[in-house]
Amino acid sequence: MRIVEIRDVAVPMGAPMRNAVIDFSKMTVSAVAVVTDVVRGGEPVVGFGFNANGRYAQSAVIRERLAPRVLEAPEEHARADGTTLDPRAIRRLMMRNEKPGGHGERAVAVAALDIAVWDAAAKIRDMPLWALIAEDAGNPAPEQHIPVYAAGGYYDPDKGTDGLVAEMRRYLDEGYTQVKMKIGGATIDEDRDRIEAVLALLDGDGSRLAVDANGRFDEQTARRYAGALVPYGLAWYEEPGDPLDFSLNASVVATYPDPVATGENLLSLHDARNLLRFGGMRPEIDYVQFDPALAYGVGETIDIVAMMAEEGWSQRRFLPHGGNLLALSVAGGLSLGGCESYPGVFQPFGGFADETPVEDGRVRLSDAPGAGFERKAALNELLRTLL
Amino acid sequence: MRIVEIRDVAVPMGAPMRNAVIDFSKMTVSAVAVVTDVVRGGEPVVGFGFNANGRYAQSAVIRERLAPRVLEAPEEHARADGTTLDPRAIRRLMMRNEKPGGHGERAVAVAALDIAVWDAAAKIRDMPLWALIAEDAGNPAPEQHIPVYAAGGYYDPDKGTDGLVAEMRRYLDEGYTQVKMKIGGATIDEDRDRIEAVLALLDGDGSRLAVDANGRFDEQTARRYAGALVPYGLAWYEEPGDPLDFSLNASVVATYPDPVATGENLLSLHDARNLLRFGGMRPEIDYVQFDPALAYGVGETIDIVAMMAEEGWSQRRFLPHGGNLLALSVAGGLSLGGCESYPGVFQPFGGFADETPVEDGRVRLSDAPGAGFERKAALNELLRTLL
Numbered sequence: 001m002r003i004v005e006i007r008d009v010a011v012p013m014g015a016p017m018r019n020a021v022i023d024f025s026k027m028t029v030s031a032v033a034v035v036t037d038v039v040r041g042g043e044p045v046v047g048f049g050f051n052a053n054g055r056y057a058q059s060a061v062i063r064e065r066l067a068p069r070v071l072e073a074p075e076e077h078a079r080a081d082g083t084t085l086d087p088r089a090i091r092r093l094m095m096r097n098e099k100p101g102g103h104g105e106r107a108v109a110v111a112a113l114d115i116a117v118w119d120a121a122a123k124i125r126d127m128p129l130w131a132l133i134a135e136d137a138g139n140p141a142p143e144q145h146i147p148v149y150a151a152g153g154y155y156d157p158d159k160g161t162d163g164l165v166a167e168m169r170r171y172l173d174e175g176y177t178q179v180k181m182k183i184g185g186a187t188i189d190e191d192r193d194r195i196e197a198v199l200a201l202l203d204g205d206g207s208r209l210a211v212d213a214n215g216r217f218d219e220q221t222a223r224r225y226a227g228a229l230v231p232y233g234l235a236w237y238e239e240p241g242d243p244l245d246f247s248l249n250a251s252v253v254a255t256y257p258d259p260v261a262t263g264e265n266l267l268s269l270h271d272a273r274n275l276l277r278f279g280g281m282r283p284e285i286d287y288v289q290f291d292p293a294l295a296y297g298v299g300e301t302i303d304i305v306a307m308m309a310e311e312g313w314s315q316r317r318f319l320p321h322g323g324n325l326l327a328l329s330v331a332g333g334l335s336l337g338g339c340e341s342y343p344g345v346f347q348p349f350g351g352f353a354d355e356t357p358v359e360d361g362r363v364r365l366s367d368a369p370g371a372g373f374e375r376k377a378a379l380n381e382l383l384r385t386l387l
Numbered sequence: 388m389r390i391v392e393i394r395d396v397a398v399p400m401g402a403p404m405r406n407a408v409i410d411f412s413k414m415t416v417s418a419v420a421v422v423t424d425v426v427r428g429g430e431p432v433v434g435f436g437f438n439a440n441g442r443y444a445q446s447a448v449i450r451e452r453l454a455p456r457v458l459e460a461p462e463e464h465a466r467a468d469g470t471t472l473d474p475r476a477i478r479r480l481m482m483r484n485e486k487p488g489g490h491g492e493r494a495v496a497v498a499a500l501d502i503a504v505w506d507a508a509a510k511i512r513d514m515p516l517w518a519l520i521a522e523d524a525g526n527p528a529p530e531q532h533i534p535v536y537a538a539g540g541y542y543d544p545d546k547g548t549d550g551l552v553a554e555m556r557r558y559l560d561e562g563y564t565q566v567k568m569k570i571g572g573a574t575i576d577e578d579r580d581r582i583e584a585v586l587a588l589l590d591g592d593g594s595r596l597a598v599d600a601n602g603r604f605d606e607q608t609a610r611r612y613a614g615a616l617v618p619y620g621l622a623w624y625e626e627p628g629d630p631l632d633f634s635l636n637a638s639v640v641a642t643y644p645d646p647v648a649t650g651e652n653l654l655s656l657h658d659a660r661n662l663l664r665f666g667g668m669r670p671e672i673d674y675v676q677f678d679p680a681l682a683y684g685v686g687e688t689i690d691i692v693a694m695m696a697e698e699g700w701s702q703r704r705f706l707p708h709g710g711n712l713l714a715l716s717v718a719g720g721l722s723l724g725g726c727e728s729y730p731g732v733f734q735p736f737g738g739f740a741d742e743t744p745v746e747d748g749r750v751r752l753s754d755a756p757g758a759g760f761e762r763k764a765a766l767n768e769l770l771r772t773l774l
Contacts (some may be wrong), residue, residue, distance in 0.1 A: 022484045054486050060447030061492065067591075095407045099441050100602040101652030102681075104491015105448065215487040243488035244657035247664065265488030270631035275633060280664050318730035 001082060001124075002074035004044075005035040006067040006113065007386045010057030011050075011146035013346060019154055019182045019214045029349060030109065034116040036085065036163040038124050043314040047120025048373050049381045052293035052322040054264075055344045058109035065106075067301055087114060087123040087297050103341075105269035107296050114297025115326050119370040129298075129326075129371040133333025137302045141204035145362045146331050147338035148352075149210065150174075151323055152331070152345060153181025153198070161197050168198050171343060171349055175358030177208060177236060180340075184213040195232060205235035215239045215265060219248045226256040236287055244271070250280025261287035264321035267295045269304050275359040276311045283313045287337070291321035292330045307336050323350050325371050325379075332365045339363075348378035388469060388511075390459035390477070391431075392422040393500065394773045397444030398437075400733060402592050406569045407599040415604040416736060417496065420773035421503040423472065425511050434507025435760050435770045438499040439680035439709040440733045445496035451482040451502055452493075467525035472694050473510040474504045475686050475732070494683050501684025508758040516685075516758040517711075520720025524689045532749045535727035535739075536597065536622075536709055537561075540585070541734060547596035548584050555585050559769075561730060562745030564595060565622060571600040575615055582619060602626045602652060606635045613643040623648040624672055628687025637667025649676035651708035654682045656691050663698045670700045674724070681719050687688055692721050695737035709715075710737050712758050718753045726750075730733035735765035 013027040016347065034047040055264045068350035070077075070093045077244035079086040094110050122129040125167055134142035150171035153164055168179050183191045195211065210233060215224060226343070229237055236259040241248035253260050260281070266272050272290050275281060281288070292301040313317045316337040320327045323342035332337040341363075342350030352368050353375035366372040374380045394724050400414040427466045438445065457464075457480045466473040483498050521529035537558035540551055540718055550700040557565050568585055582598065589595045598621060604612060605677040609627035623646040628635035630652035640647050647668070653659050658678050664670060668675070675695070679688040692702045703724040707714045710729035718726040728750075729737030740762035753759040761767045 022486055026484060042676070054490060056452065058409060066442065089741060097413060098651055099409055101658075102442060102654045103492040104489040104493050104654070106491050107489070193517060204750070244490075244661060246661065265486055267489045267491070271488075274633060274661065274665070278661070286503075377448070 001078040001085065002037050003034050003070060003085070003117070003120075004037050004071065004076050004097065006060050006062070006261055007033045007035070007113070008059055009386055013094050013380065014052060017091065019212070021214045022054070024053070027053060029053060030059060030062060030112045031058040031386060032112045032116045034064065034113070034120050036120050036124065039086035045120055045123050046387065047116040048117070048298075048386075049115030049119060049326070050293065050301075050349055051108045052324065052338040053250040053289050053349070054158060055105065055108045055294055058105050058112065059111035061105055062113055065098075066109055069093050069096050073303050084101060084124040085117055087117045090114075091297070091299050096102070097165050099286075103271060103295070105186060107267035108294050109296060110168060110271055111293050111297040114299060115371070116300040120314050123370040126369050127355065128365065128367055128369065129329040130332035130365050131299060133302065133330060137305065137334055139333065139335055141335065143335045144224070145366065147361055148176065148341040148358060148363050149178035149338065149361070150176040150343050151180040152342065153179070154345070155182060157213040164194055165197050165201055167290055168201055172201070174343060175360065176341070178210070178211055179208065181239070182214065183211045183225065184216040188225060189356045190326060194227060197222050199232060207235050210235040210238060210261070211239035213240050215242050217241050219251055222252050223255060227251050230257065233265070236257055237322065238262065238289070240262070243261075246278040246280070247277060249275070249276070252281040253282065253286065258324070259286050261289055261319070263290045266290060267335050269300055269307055272304050273307050273311065276308065276313060283317065287317050287319050288313075289319055289340070291322045291327070293322050293326050298330065301330055302334065324371070325352055325373055325376060328352055328363060329371045331384050348382050350374065388465040388472065389424050390421050390457060390464050390472070390504070390507075391424050393419065393449070393457065394422070395419045395446055395449050395499070396773055397446050398769065399569060401485060403522065406572060406599070407603045408603050409441070411440070414440060414524050416440060417444040417446060417499045418447060418770060418773060419449065419503045420770065421500070423506050423507050432507055433511050433774065434503040434510060434757065435773075436499045436502030436504070436506060436684075436713070438495045439678050440736070441496045442492065442681055445492050445499065447606065448492055449500055451486065453496055456480050456483050457500075457709065469584060471765065472504055472508040474501060474508050477504050478684070479687050480758045490658060490682070495681050498680050498682060498684040501686060502758070503540070504611050505685040506760070510757040513756050515717075515752065515754055515756065516716040517525055517719035520685060524721055526720065526722055529720050530722045530745035533715055533752065534679060534748055535563065535715075535728050535745060535750050536565035536725065537563040537726040538567040538568070538599075538727050539729070541732070542569060542572040549583055551581055553590055555588055558730060559588070562747065563598070563728070564732070564748035565594065567597040567599055567625070569601065570598045570612065571603040573669055576610060579615060584653055586619060594622050596698050597622040597625060597648070599625035600627050602630050604628050606638055610637060610640050610642060613639050615764060617640065617644065621645055624757070624758050625649065625676070626651070628688035633662060633665040633667070636662070637665070640669065640673065642668040643683050646673050648676055648706070650675040651681070652678045653677060656694055660694050660698065661697065664699060670704065674704050675700075676706055676708045676727070678714070680709050680711065680713050685717065688717055689721065711762060713741055713759055715750060715752065716758045717737055735769050738763065
């Protein structure tokens with residue numbers, strides 16, 4: 001049993017919106033297919049993967065470094081018991097001749113390929129990816145009904161506050177109960193107006209609204225915003241400062257009574273652990289948001305959850321960034337506290353399977369083999385172009 | 388005044404040796420040329436740059452992300468006073484639409500291009516790069532006579548301990564007084580034998596020998612090696628554990644009386660600051676080794692030295708990784724404590740100008756305009772292929 005071919009394509013996101021730091025109109029994503037020598041119904045089993053938005057496609061790292069190392073060692077692709085691929089062994093092949101530290105584009109490229117390998121491994125076992133993840137992690141009770149929140153509220157010059165409110169109303173109409181919007185791309189007074197407009201839609205219930213600064217603020221601004229946000233009792237205040245400025249983060253946490261959330265731009269277990277050790281984060285109050293589709297993929301995320309337990313954190317405080325079917329599978333298999341969703345944006349990667357409605361803020365896991373990408377028609381159509 | 392063209396080429400290193408973690412035979416490096424519209428002697432002024440070894444060439448990041456952003460905003464290339472290019476403004480262009488955190492391949496790609504921009508900026512001023520760096524950093528007394536140590540002692544199955552000693556003898560014959568060798572790629576007993584063989588050549592003076600584990604050890608092994616090294620009173624014990632495991636580093640430092648050195652795999656100012664804040668490093672004893680040709684280039688390194696001062700560190704504790712003319716220019720311009728050198732390896736990038744001998748463990752800065760790459764014939768020949 002082996003992988004016989006690895007294909008990838010760089011897909012433009014073409015998304016017109018921006019957050020406080022970047023404009024997504026030039027963003028790209030790598031979609032990856034892993035073709036195995038296992039045949040089902042006359043067709044080879046193929047696993048699919050992609051990286052999450054925000055870090056660009058990684059064709060060069062995949063083609064020049066990762067794929068050749070995997071393909072030159074086919075004898076290490078399968079589990080010893082022959083039941084399916086061994087994603088952890090394949091991940092070790094990818095990382096041959098890579099130095100420690102410097103977790104950037106490589107983490108993103110490995111993630112896209114690793115996800116495709118896990119998808120294939122689950123399909124070969126004819127089981128959903130969330131169940132394979134639960135098995136690997138030793139989780140006896142994977143979560144079947146995942147809390148999701150709708151992430152949007154990007155800045156768009158043509159949209160204005162009316163457009164923001166209309167966007168959030170659409171999410172509520174779709175069945176979401178909790179939403180997230182951007183802050184920090186306008187003045188603090190403008191952001192206060194935007195927040196209050198959305199809160200009016202949520203019956204003034206701050207616990208249904210999160211705000212995201214995308215790491216933009218310096219310490220003084222981060223604390224000034226914290227002060228302005230306290231009266232609203234928000235669900236969380238996300239990424240106030242640079243993701244690696246653990247002292248800044250600790251300074252915000254020390255003065256902000258409600259939850260702080262961060263971690264989507266920490267692209268490895270080592271970086272994630274440093275946040276828990278040095279970032280002042282409170283295991284009973286705050287959230288971490290590492291993204292499996294940016295940070296080395298599924299195996300690394302299982303290891304991150306084990307690390308969280310060692311550092312005194314419940315996996316329920318982990319709400320993965322990414323808003324896609326992979327993140328949903330991971331959230332289910334590891335019984336995380338929930339999962340981001342991008343219902344309106346980052347198509348066709350954002351969002352979940354077509355036939356799975358959001359009901360009272362939750363989404364049911366699919367019983368499709370693998371991650372279930374095939375059950376999202378627009379995504380499936382894109383992935384099929386790799387074959 | 389503007390940059391009119393950016394060219395790059397991926398160069399195989401073709402080096403047969405390995406350290407405790409990687410094999411260099413498949414390593415590549417990006418060489419970059421920045422062509423300006425400034426003409427001298429009938430020829431355009433061209434700046435050159437390259438990244439340091441260990442992180443692969445970065446053509447895709449340079450071509451797809453950095454170069455287009457720079458070339459689409461020529462009005463921001465020059466300083467307001469028109470005297471030369473503005474490398475910090477050009478660096479800001481490179482980083483448009485890049486998210487914070489995740490400092491990996493991007494840091495390496497920016498470094499190669501940033502170095503070429505600084506080289507061009509110094510050539511336009513008709514001054515050495517070290518002098519331009521000193522001016523930018525406000526350093527009134529750049530160091531003209533830089534302490535260097537010879538880094539080698541890689542594992543090579545055909546070399547053995549006799550080959551290791553012969554290699555080190557060659558460095559001493561060339562004028563080096565301090566040398567560095569790898570550890571951790573063999574058993575601790577074998578490494579002890581290798582260390583003692585080299586120490587015999589150094590009249591038993593441990594302060595002339597550093598050892599480098601390349602981040603390989605877990606905490607228990609790192610501390611076991613620390614215990615084994617204490618009797619030798621070595622110059623330093625380099626990168627005992629994963630570069631981001633600050634707790635492991637602090638644990639080693641706490642039990643090891645002699646200098647610990649680390650930092651070459653921390654690819655940004657934020658990561659460097661976290662090492663100083665959380666890594667247990669002692670400002671009076673230990674060394675940091677950030678690499679300007681891996682970590683965003685010259686401007687970031689100037690900012691790192693300013694950060695070190697804020698954290699209570701003298702720039703004399705900074706010995707940059709990289710062993711090339713760029714690192715030497717930075718060490719001089721910022722009056723760092725010295726500079727690595729790769730006299731025998733990583734050619735044609737490793738080592739200094741052809742006509743500058745190592746005298747009593749020091750190298751004189753060149754008065755050539757820019758970084759002086761043109762004064763190293765083999766390197767100059769390679770860089771000319773970009774034109």
